[in-house]
Amino acid sequence: MRDPGSPGTFGVAVDLVGEDVLTTKTKWLIGMAAVAAAGVAVVAIGWFALEAVPVSHLNLPKYSLEQTDSAHRWYRRTTVHFNSAVYVNDFEDYSIWLAYPVPTHAIGRAPFGNSLVCSIPGQEPTDYIAVDCGSEMEAYEVFRNADRPPFDWRHARFQTMEFAGTMMHSEHKRTADSTLVADVVRTLREGAPVSVSLPAAINSTNLGRLNLVSDALPGLTFCPAVYCDSAGPAYLAESFAVEYVNRTEKIHAQWIPASEAFAHWLKTP
Numbered sequence: 001m002r003d004p005g006s007p008g009t010f011g012v013a014v015d016l017v018g019e020d021v022l023t024t025k026t027k028w029l030i031g032m033a034a035v036a037a038a039g040v041a042v043v044a045i046g047w048f049a050l051e052a053v054p055v056s057h058l059n060l061p062k063y064s065l066e067q068t069d070s071a072h073r074w075y076r077r078t079t080v081h082f083n084s085a086v087y088v089n090d091f092e093d094y095s096i097w098l099a100y101p102v103p104t105h106a107i108g109r110a111p112f113g114n115s116l117v118c119s120i121p122g123q124e125p126t127d128y129i130a131v132d133c134g135s136e137m138e139a140y141e142v143f144r145n146a147d148r149p150p151f152d153w154r155h156a157r158f159q160t161m162e163f164a165g166t167m168m169h170s171e172h173k174r175t176a177d178s179t180l181v182a183d184v185v186r187t188l189r190e191g192a193p194v195s196v197s198l199p200a201a202i203n204s205t206n207l208g209r210l211n212l213v214s215d216a217l218p219g220l221t222f223c224p225a226v227y228c229d230s231a232g233p234a235y236l237a238e239s240f241a242v243e244y245v246n247r248t249e250k251i252h253a254q255w256i257p258a259s260e261a262f263a264h265w266l267k268t269p
Contacts, residue, residue: 060109063117065131074241074252080131080143082108082117087129087143092150094239096142097223099213103130103140122218142220153212153222153238154189162211163226163266175265183259184210188224188236191256196227196235198251206230207240207251225253226266234258234266 063082070077072091080087103118107125110116115132118140119125127148130140144150161181162174175181198207206228211221227235240253 054114057106057109057114057116060106060116062111063108063131064111065133072241074243076241078133078141078143079146080117080129082129085126086146087131088146089131089141089143091239093142093144094241095153095223095225096144096151096217097209097211097221098130098140098142099219099221101140102138120219123220128220151217151220151222153185153214156185156214156216156222158185158212158214158222160213162213164209164211173265173268180261180265181212183261184212184224184236187256187259187262188238191236193254193256194235196229196253196255198227210236226258227253227255228266232263234263236262 061083063080065078065080067076067078069075070090075091075094077088077090080089098120100121103120105119105121106116107119107129108117110132115134117132118130120128120130120142127145129143131143132138133141158181160174160176161184162172164172208226208228209223210226211223213221225237225240227237229235234257235255236258237253237255240251243250243252
């Protein structure tokens with residue numbers, strides 16, 4: 001580094017008075033530039049913050065979210081603190097999905113950004129809420145008030161059942177056959193799990209879900225998992241968890257062989 005007092009520091013030699021004046025002026029200009037830059041930065045941050053959060057959402061109460069390991073292996077327990085209540089999404093809630101995937105009535109927002117918590121049509125916000133847990137895209141998940149017991153699907157009465165297809169096939173089937181619906185619930189409730197080896201990549205499996213609709217769960221559906229083996233058999237599970245290891249995905253579930261009646265229904269056009 002050059003000596004500040006030597007010729008060539010500013011490209012020319014200056015006398016002592018001139019150097020003092022120039023130095024003071026330079027410091028003032030630098031200081032003003034720093035203040036201006038800081039102001040621009042603050043304005044820019046404020047602008048982007050306002051852009052991220054629409055004006056209509058600015059006055060909504062904020063929620064906080066934290067995640068830990070569940071007591072059930074492979075699963076995660078997510079907790080939301082909103083107003084004075086605590087909501088959870090754990091193993092018992094993985095199979096509860098929104099009947100309408102994108103809720104529209106916002107009742108709260110994240111501490112930053114524009115992630116929202118919404119009410120669920122048919123449900124009191126004190127019982128269930130929908131929280132956007134996505135990153136770049138909206139991905140609402142159902143959260144249950146921690147003071148409320150999990151939905152008792154084992155003894156619920158379901159009016160309809162829909163098979164929404166697998167990740168490899170988009171076929172849709174719907175039935176109101178109470179005998180077939182009861183058969184699926186009984187299989188999940190009383191069946192014995194077996195070992196099933198699924199391909200490592202989720203998007204290469206014949207993995208899907210059932211949507212079981214009950215009057216006891218308005219605005220929500222009970223959605224057990226379905227695995228359609230390429231060899232023919234079908235399997236059911238209350239829910240599944242995904243383990244990510246070395247950029248690969250592995251599905252963990254208690255797979256129960258489905259009845260012949262259900263497997264036949266899946267294959268019937």
